[in-house]
Amino acid sequence: MRIALDAMGGDDAPLVNVAGAIEALQEHSNLEISLVGDRQVVDEMIDKQGYSGDRLEVVEADGFVGMHEKPMDALRQKPNCSIANCWKLMAAGQVDAVISAGNTGGVVAAGLRTRLFLKGVKRPGISVVLPTVTGRSVLLDVGANPGARPEHLAQYAIMGTVFAREMLQVESPRVGLMNIGSEDGKGTPFIKEAHDLIVQGPVASNYIGNIEGRGLYQGEADVIICEGFVGNVVLKVSEGMASMMMQRVAHQVLGSLNGEKSAAEEAFGKVGRSFEYNEYGGAPLLGIDGVCLICHGSSDARSIRNALSTALTFGDRKVNQQIVETLSVQAAANG
């Protein structure tokens, strides 16, 4: 598999991107990487970090989408920026995957305008893996498609199911619809329509119905479907809350200790990292004809390496083929 890695995306780019790429190449002999970015800077870093081999190439790009830029404006002003060029490589069939730790809106906007959608997919959605009381769950869409239609949510139920089964090895993933009550008939007309479509669709047998917000981190479902605006808010609220809680709890608990303070500090650090969702190797933009993984802006070399490994697995497990097949079952049933 050849992967286009956005060399310029992320808080510590291109340093950790180059390091992560080299680590992944050492780990996987079937991997080839196109590092997309400022050739001079990236070449220098490769030289410094030392890589000799022919599975790493640098592809020139002109600028990048900054973390605080407006994605659409930036893409208009810099049509050959690093993330745009990554997607162009995939659209031209020169790579099988795109990975970026850059501005999420930029990754998605540059991707959606290539229209590289899987057959039958109406709108791609970003899916994240979150820790729960019982293990981990998949939440989608977390913001690729704010203002989604009910049929998009029904497709997310299918995509999330395939993803959880193949990538998290959940044999028969329970699918839940995020709602404001767990009983049938709860919620807005929008959410009721999504519910009805999932009930009629190919993952109906694993559909456990509505779940409330509380159920997300309690592990009530393996796959939780929500509208992109809601999912984005939920994900970012969670990040802010985790950070606030760790800070407050650590302050209070460490303040109560004397001799064992450093042991507790170490334990806090370890469990704190388990709440960082970039641990899971990037968030896939599902529904793309190819692989697209979005890494957290704060990614380090290990996160980049994890994402490169995840992309390989994503290809090996034929996630996309299965999504297309299951969608076609739904299409056949509907028509």
Place this chain on the structure above:
Amino acid sequence: MRIALDAMGGDDAPLVNVAGAIEALQEHSNLEISLVGDRQVVDEMIDKQGYSGDRLEVVEADGFVGMHEKPMDALRQKPNCSIANCWKLMAAGQVDAVISAGNTGGVVAAGLRTRLFLKGVKRPGISVVLPTVTGRSVLLDVGANPGARPEHLAQYAIMGTVFAREMLQVESPRVGLMNIGSEDGKGTPFIKEAHDLIVQGPVASNYIGNIEGRGLYQGEADVIICEGFVGNVVLKVSEGMASMMMQRVAHQVLGSLNGEKSAAEEAFGKVGRSFEYNEYGGAPLLGIDGVCLICHGSSDARSIRNALSTALTFGDRKVNQQIVETLSVQAAANG
């Protein structure tokens, strides 16, 4: 002030409700309470807990809305249930406030059908006080009005401002709109319209614009406005996440300790309680002509007592009069 307290609402009702009521009566000489519920059961509990005085009366009710019942169905089947009778007392002018720790949907549904709205209010909204890195913030609406219109959100900005100023003593509360990006022009057409209305309204000078989910617990604004579906999901996700995190963190950290384990356990308990939002004396249903506070189902006697005190303060601080005045400024400005 006379308050109708739903004696039957909550996981530990009516025991803690009666206890909290008696405590509050001892604390506040200007308080009178109507305990609404099963007269025989409630009378027995009052006898057992010992109250002698004339500021506590029991008002008969026939059944109650169970925590897992569908509110509308339950209210239809039990028209004289405890929460319905509380609202009837307020509609008849016999009490100034309604407090319940029962089924939230039931409290809201029973209230909305009395149409006891403040002058100018289109839709009441539930507001909660949440802990943040820097202090605490108000989030509304958390579910009274799922499927809200933009003008409802603009009114929430006004109600939340008055509430934060008068009840949390924030002199000049910063108002933020929950969105999927912080820049102007972000989000769905719905949220852009809400943004425009707030900008044109009477709290515009304190409006800091869009905030992302991450900003909620980081204390970026004192008042955060969101649509009821989103707010409900955010609140319940937060509850589930707090519980999951405390469990995981405590497990990991306590497991790393020996001699100081019990000190750490005590600190965990203390900080854990600070994340329980019922600490703040109930969530007000703002926009009601009267006071309505919704307590968490897991309320204990102290939470009930806190809510009774909060209701008194709410009246003293003339929150409702100020909401009406500010709304009338907006109405005048809009022509």
